[in-house]
Amino acid sequence: MALADTDHMERSAPGLSEATAGDFVTLLKPRVMSLVVFTAFVGLISAPATPNPLIAVIAVLAIAVGAGASGALNMWYDADIDAVMGRTASRPVPAGRVAPGEALAFGLVLSAFAVVTLGLMANWLAAALLAFTIVFYAVVYTMWLKRSTEQNIVIGGAAGALPPVIGWAAATGTVSLDSLLMFLIIFLWTPPHFWALALFKAEEYGRAGVPMMPNVSGARATRRQIFVYTVLTAVSGLLPVATGLAGPAYGVVALLLGAGFVHRAWRVLAMADSDRAMKPAKALFAYSLLYLFALFAALMADAVAARLIPGPWV
Amino acid sequence: MKHDLVKPTEAQLKARRNRSIALALALAAFVILVYLGSVAKLGPAILSRPM
Numbered sequence: 001m002a003l004a005d006t007d008h009m010e011r012s013a014p015g016l017s018e019a020t021a022g023d024f025v026t027l028l029k030p031r032v033m034s035l036v037v038f039t040a041f042v043g044l045i046s047a048p049a050t051p052n053p054l055i056a057v058i059a060v061l062a063i064a065v066g067a068g069a070s071g072a073l074n075m076w077y078d079a080d081i082d083a084v085m086g087r088t089a090s091r092p093v094p095a096g097r098v099a100p101g102e103a104l105a106f107g108l109v110l111s112a113f114a115v116v117t118l119g120l121m122a123n124w125l126a127a128a129l130l131a132f133t134i135v136f137y138a139v140v141y142t143m144w145l146k147r148s149t150e151q152n153i154v155i156g157g158a159a160g161a162l163p164p165v166i167g168w169a170a171a172t173g174t175v176s177l178d179s180l181l182m183f184l185i186i187f188l189w190t191p192p193h194f195w196a197l198a199l200f201k202a203e204e205y206g207r208a209g210v211p212m213m214p215n216v217s218g219a220r221a222t223r224r225q226i227f228v229y230t231v232l233t234a235v236s237g238l239l240p241v242a243t244g245l246a247g248p249a250y251g252v253v254a255l256l257l258g259a260g261f262v263h264r265a266w267r268v269l270a271m272a273d274s275d276r277a278m279k280p281a282k283a284l285f286a287y288s289l290l291y292l293f294a295l296f297a298a299l300m301a302d303a304v305a306a307r308l309i310p311g312p313w314v
Numbered sequence: 315m316k317h318d319l320v321k322p323t324e325a326q327l328k329a330r331r332n333r334s335i336a337l338a339l340a341l342a343a344f345v346i347l348v349y350l351g352s353v354a355k356l357g358p359a360i361l362s363r364p365m
Contacts, residue, residue: 016320016322016323016326016330017326017329017330017333018325018326018329019329019333020329020332020333021332021333021335021336021337022332024333024336052354052355054350054351054354055351055354055355058347058351061347113344117347117348121348121351121355
């Protein structure tokens with residue numbers, strides 16, 4: 001009998017990774033990135049400026065890579081939590097395909113490249129906002145808020161809400177009331193989106209020790225807060241009409257989308273305590289994604305129309 | 315002195331090749347973007363420098 005299982009030693013040779021490029025792409029949270037790219041682009045195209053199209057593309061790419069880098073830093077720090085949650089256990093770090101140090105280095109290097117590229121190609125205000133977003137998400141949200149308060153995703157939501165402000169700043173070099181309105185819409189949208197998920201994943205969050213609202217304040221209080229935030233989101237979705245950022249056509253779309261959002265939140269509010277299937281919460285979670293994409297698509301359509309057909313109505 | 319060298323497995327070699335190609339493509343894309351972005355940013359004045 002051999003003293004050592006050499007086949008096994010060869011399979012797990014130390015220091016040699018089996019991580020593929022796909023694993024590193026997964027570290028960037030591509031689905032979150034798609035929302036970031038889209039909202040940043042809408043912020044950029046809604047701005048009262050016409051940047052060079054190539055510079056605009058590079059700016060959006062830099063914002064996307066910066067957001068992805070903060071996702072990699074999040075996966076590095078949260079590997080212990082991710083390992084005990086079914087939804088995240090197969091992520092590259094908890095699954096052992098990417099070493100924690102590799103994920104950290106990947107996140108830091110990409111963050112630096114994204115911020116410097118945005119600064120050199122667009123402007124340093126946009127770069128500073130991107131750097132703030134990365135630090136806020138990776139340090140303030142991931143390392144501090146997520147494990148310490150049930151308001152984690154409310155405050156942490158600011159990081160996810162900043163991309164349109166960065167896009168606007170990349171185009172104009174300024175932060176304005178209109179770009180802050182886009183921030184407000186995403187900021188208010190974040191709690192109902194994540195708390196709807198937390199309602200039907202409460203057990204997993206509890207097992208991981210993450211103090212989400214349903215685990216700390218209970219399902220009933222969470223359903224009430226979901227409803228309040230959804231109403232506020234629907235109302236904030238109409239504000240771009242009031243400031244002149246968007247026209248009445250956008251207003252009609254925002255009104256219909258908001259009504260659908262509030263209706264689904266109402267069904268969550270009316271959900272019985274004994275409801276284990278939680279279909280209304282799952283429906284609200286799915287609709288919240290559609291709501292944000294459709295609302296920003298309407299803003300984008302409005303901005304494009306305003307550029308193509310200038311007139312007093314837009 | 316004889317050293318015991320680690321012999322990479324097939325899977326490790328394949329993964330390394332995959333990572334190397336992706337890194338090369340990402341670097342090439344970055345260089346092209348910075349070049350084109352610089353030209354776009356500087357515009358027609360790219361070659362006019364005070365002597």
